[in-house]
Amino acid sequence: MATAFSSLRARLFALLLLALLLLLAPLAWLSAREAERAASEDLRRALYTRLYLLQAEGVQDEERLLLELFRLAQLFGGGVGFVLREGEARFTQLGDWPLPPGLPAALAAEGVYQGVFRGTLYVALAQGGLAYGLAVPLEGVSGLGRRLLARYALWGGGLLLGVFLLAALALSWTLRPLRDLEKALRARAPEDLSPLPDPGLAELRPVVAALNALFARVGRLLAELAEKEEAARRFARHASHELRTPLTALKGYLEVLRRKNEPRALEGALREAGRMEALLAGLLRLSRLEALPPQRVPLDLRAFLEAQGLEVQGEGRVLADPELLALAVENVLENARRHGRLPVRAELSREGEGVWVWLVDAGPGFPEDLLPRVLEPFVHGGKGTGLGLALVAAVARAHGGRVRVENRGGAGVGLYLPLAPLKVSPGVPFGEGG
Structure with a gap:
């Protein structure tokens, strides 16, 4: 019973799909990592941009700054903002959030900090003797990452669909010579043993060459069979003629013997009988030669x-x-x-x-x-x-x-x-x- 994978087209499509899946699996993992990294980077840029705008507006009130940081944190799925002054942090919500141990040193050395501590992403910038920062749980960052990943997936899915459609068209175009060969063979008359034309596809040339060689062998075989058939008919005509001659002569001699006892007629009858015997023996030998190895x-x-x-x-x-x-x-x-x-x-x-x-x-x-x-x-x-x-x-x-x-x-x-x-x-x- 034929299966779906008995089709060359189905096999090629399956191999193409498998290749695309093997290619997309690591790409999906890399995209997820890139989405999380992009989310963290967006958080840092958003913090820097908000602080720059507040500074440009001349906002110096710490309460106002904490409120703006809180609003910014909410845009990323929750969290708090904080202001760090000489190692003391004020947060935008009740309760203390633990600061990463390396945060003050990093701010003092580089003026910026970005890292994960206890499941929370911390981003902080040093500015004017103070440090302003955001602490956002990774779930919120992951949500942003998922949204970014969804955009990546939508774009990648469209690209995958386009690639698959192009591959399908290319596959159909590639297999066209095979379909043309099938149509040519189906439309060919049984007695037509002429060579097939060049298929124009390197992979099909050996198949067409083998078919043409087969047609040539069949043509030679049919020619030999026709020649043998004609030889057999010619042989039968000649054999019947050769047998008819001694039979006619033998009949004449026997007719003479029936009317009168004539020794010469008896000798002629025996001679023609011997001729017939030799002819039949030769025919028998010839038939055995053609039949036995x-x-x-x-x-x-x-x-x-x-x-x-x-x-x-x-x-x-x-x-x-x-x-x-x-x-x-x-x-x-x-x-x-x-x-x-x-x-x-x-x-x-x-x-x-x-x-x-x-x-x-x-x-x-x-x-x-x-x-x-x-x-x-x-x-x-x-x-x-x-x-x-x-x-x-x-x-x-x-x-x-x-x-x-x-x-x-x-x-x-x-x-x-x-x-x-x-x-x-x-x-x-x-x-x-x-």
Whole structure:
């Protein structure tokens, strides 16, 4: 079952929100500290400003000064004002408030004091031989700080919302190539395997490249399947034609035998029956070659081909199925007997990761007009080849190799087979593999 976080968009939004929260947590703590500091600083400035204004008005009455200090303290959530004269303090309320021990010394040294003592914030200024101050409980200062913090939070919240909206727009814009790719794939026809265009996003290029590579592989596979399907249809047409010919001849011979006892008709019937048997055997071999994987073993080609009675030039060790390779050699020899000239010689040459095995007869070679199609089944010309060389091509394909035909002073058929590994046990001598 898909969850909310199975969406890339949801994951990115969640990561963005988490990053913002991790960023805002220390900022909130710093803002709270800054709000308290700002509140204390506001208290000091307010005291200095009020004293300056009172001095400018020429107010010297101590009672008036205490009243003004009391009013000022109330603006900060409660507290008292005080006047300090030669170590003796007068407060704006009944009762004595304890003064911080270091206050007189700080005033004497610096003319100003600001500090916390017993849960109360004290701010004092020395002026004209007197010291004027405010004592405000921290709860009142905290209230001011909270009000300042609320303003900070309102401003920060608006900023956060703006950042989040901008990030959402940026994320949507960033993911647009992904949506465009999805739309392009959904709108694409099933048979359309053309490459996708460059998405314009570096992170998407590997995905598009992989999809294009997949399309190319599927295209090649479909082309191969179409080619094989066409080859199968062509093979079926040729096979039916090849079978129809001996069947028609056999029917004619049997008709002659039915009317009169004719030895030549019997010989012809037996000959056509043998031809049909050979053709069906070849078809069966070809179908098995295409269906079953070869049993490959390391094979010494020189020893193997010499055991087949061939003259061999060169050396080579390959991974091959001895039975299938013997079938290929047998069909080349049969083709030489029927359409060329014996003997057949073998030429071995290393190329890349394989060995070319050229089997060349002593005849005049293939007709030039048949060379492009000589490996196809049932290709007929002045020297028809039937299934023989088609079987040779099937043997090469079964080994993962390839086959070529060319005239090399005779009809030459070349099989390219993969090399045997270097560290292997000795190859199976010919005869043990079949």
